Amino acid sequence: MDKKVIIITGSTRGLGLAMARQFLSLGHNVVLNGRTEDSLQQASDKLSDFKEQFTYMTGSVADPHTHENLVKTAISHFSHLDIWINNAGIPQEYDYLLNVPDQTIIDITQTNITGVILGTKKALSHFTTQNSGSIWNLNGFGSDGDMKPRLTVYGTTKKAVDYFTRALYKEIKDLYTWLTIGTINPGMVNTDFLIKSLEGQDEKTIEQNMAFNNIFASDPYDVARKIVPQILSAGQGFHQLRYMTLPMVLTRLYKARKILKNMD
Ligand SMILES: NC(=O)c1ccc[n+]([C@@H]2O[C@H](COP(=O)([O-])OP(=O)(O)OC[C@H]3O[C@@H](n4cnc5c(N)ncnc54)[C@H](OP(=O)(O)O)[C@@H]3O)[C@@H](O)[C@H]2O)c1
Secondary structure: OOOOEEEEOOOOOHHHHHHHHHHHHOOOEEEEEEOOHHHHHHHHHHOHHHOOOEEEEEOOOOOHHHHHHHHHHHHHHHOOOOEEEEOOOOOOOOOOHHHOOHHHHHHHHHHHHHHHHHHHHHHHHHHOOOOOOEEEEEOOOOOOOOOOOOOHHHHHHHHHHHHHHHHHHHHHOOOOOOOEEEEEEOOOEOOHHHHHHHOOOOHHHHHHHHHHHHHHOEOHHHHHHHHHHHHHHOOOEEEEEEOOOHHHHHHHHHHOHHHHHHOO
């Protein structure tokens, strides 16, 4: 098997950790990332069955040095780098713009937009030295243009990620014909992220959203089992990976018809 080396930003928990485990279980090597040594230690403990296959690098994706250090770590440990996944992202607690603290807006935009642009730039710069490589950015609510009150800041960041990835592909497709680049839309995933986004809502809204989450949110390991093989097999050019298909949505709606009937 051709062993790949993959950098996954924001892989201490949630979808990033699930994708890391899936790559490792298929025999590949992974560089994990998160903001604190503590969270990376905890993630490492969870992946202890694969301890020879991964390493990690601490740092925020909002800091360009983190991306530089991620490349250096991949090369020094595994001697090459094949796939870069800009997964790190932070949610918005449901709220009106005037109630969202300035620092929260800065943190969300710096992680979800600046982090993705800096990560993509670093990955591309490294991949041009070897004329091969694959870059993936995480879409989410807002990427398709959907709008929902009190999720405006987060939705804006995910629309930006989608725009950035498409626009960049258009910019470079004739220059770097060997490149694989794309977006991943995981649908709603049962992670800390979803719980955090519910903070700040009134009881009724929490109840309704929990019911909605119970119907539509997927297990991160189910998402990773479907998405990781698609990442590994994607050829050159632009790709849009999506976990939830229309038949899956319809099946879940059908199964939840009684719950939905009782929701006003
Ligand atoms: N969950 C969903 O329903 C959903 C739906 C659509 C799209 N997504 C997208 O999927 C991605 C993963 O989401 P998730 O649900 O797995 O989230 P999660 O469980 O909250 O995990 C987020 C990860 O990002 C890391 N992180 C946050 N800010 C960072 C920063 N500035 N620098 C480096 N790492 C950072 C966290 O690590 P530390 O805290 O240890 O730093 C953690 O490992 C995000 O881009 C999200 O927007 C999620």
